[in-house]
Amino acid sequence: MKTDSDLSILVLSSDTYQPILKAYNFYFKKHWADCPFKAYTVSNHNKFESDSIECLVTGIDWDENANHFKPMVLHALSEIKTKYVLFMVEDQILVKDVITDNFHQAIEYMDENDITKLRCLSMPEPDEELTTEKGIINNKYFGLISKDNMYRNSLQAAIWNREHLKELLNSYSEPFSGWILESTDSFREYSKKWNYIACRHGKGGDLLTRDLFEGQEDSPLLQYVELVRWGVYDRIYIDFFREKFSSDGFSVDTPEYERFGAGKPKEWFPE
Numbered sequence: 001m002k003t004d005s006d007l008s009i010l011v012l013s014s015d016t017y018q019p020i021l022k023a024y025n026f027y028f029k030k031h032w033a034d035c036p037f038k039a040y041t042v043s044n045h046n047k048f049e050s051d052s053i054e055c056l057v058t059g060i061d062w063d064e065n066a067n068h069f070k071p072m073v074l075h076a077l078s079e080i081k082t083k084y085v086l087f088m089v090e091d092q093i094l095v096k097d098v099i100t101d102n103f104h105q106a107i108e109y110m111d112e113n114d115i116t117k118l119r120c121l122s123m124p125e126p127d128e129e130l131t132t133e134k135g136i137i138n139n140k141y142f143g144l145i146s147k148d149n150m151y152r153n154s155l156q157a158a159i160w161n162r163e164h165l166k167e168l169l170n171s172y173s174e175p176f177s178g179w180i181l182e183s184t185d186s187f188r189e190y191s192k193k194w195n196y197i198a199c200r201h202g203k204g205g206d207l208l209t210r211d212l213f214e215g216q217e218d219s220p221l222l223q224y225v226e227l228v229r230w231g232v233y234d235r236i237y238i239d240f241f242r243e244k245f246s247s248d249g250f251s252v253d254t255p256e257y258e259r260f261g262a263g264k265p266k267e268w269f270p271e
Helices: 018-031 069-079 100-113 162-170 178-183 185-191 207-212 238-247 255-260
Strands: 007-012 038-043 054-057 084-089 092-094 115-119 142-145 158-161 195-199 224-226
Touching: 007 018, 007 069, 018 038, 018 092, 018 255, 038 069, 054 069, 069 162, 069 178, 084 100, 084 162, 100 115, 100 158, 115 142, 115 162, 158 162, 162 185, 178 185
Parallel strands: 007 038, 007 084, 038 054, 115 195
Antiparallel strands: 084 158, 092 224, 115 158, 142 195
């Protein structure tokens, strides 16, 4: 098996979203208490204090069009030295316990099969069968992302080859947002020289109605739900989160969460 020095975790954030990062941090410690991998986040100017996630202060100003995305991610990837990085966003809140050994198996598979990216859940699903199966990385749970897949570079949580991710970001000279990375043809074209795979499970519409989607199970790597959509709490999931947070003695309805819709009824949030 691979050693713990092969993978780091990078949680994308910013000064503005540090209240949401608090929720991520709380459930990261709850659902991956034995995580052996070093975890990092990024900020613009204000250091996020945590005993489980190291904050890299970039000194890069926040931009209303999110063009701070590229320089902040590159700053972090230059500080991190592991071959692989699990790249997440701070509103992707863990809701089930993580099995660390499954990540060891995933990294080993990536090494042996020249995989640049392994998406941790189905958002969207893979569209081709694996040619090689080993351990949990089999055709029941995973598949290839085809070269022409529109969302090859989706920012759903994924394990990336760190150097290849840096190369992809640097393939476009100007600063850009995460949405540009996900949707622009040039990034998809550039990434065709690499192999991507994705999990078949974990979404299936939305978590709350997943039983309507035949064969959907939890991802063997990560099961998370996005807390924020369009800059405020996700209308679909806010009741789910409020109930979960209440049972854990955590709240996102305090004054520091006002910009995200603290105290607002479900109907207030956009559909």
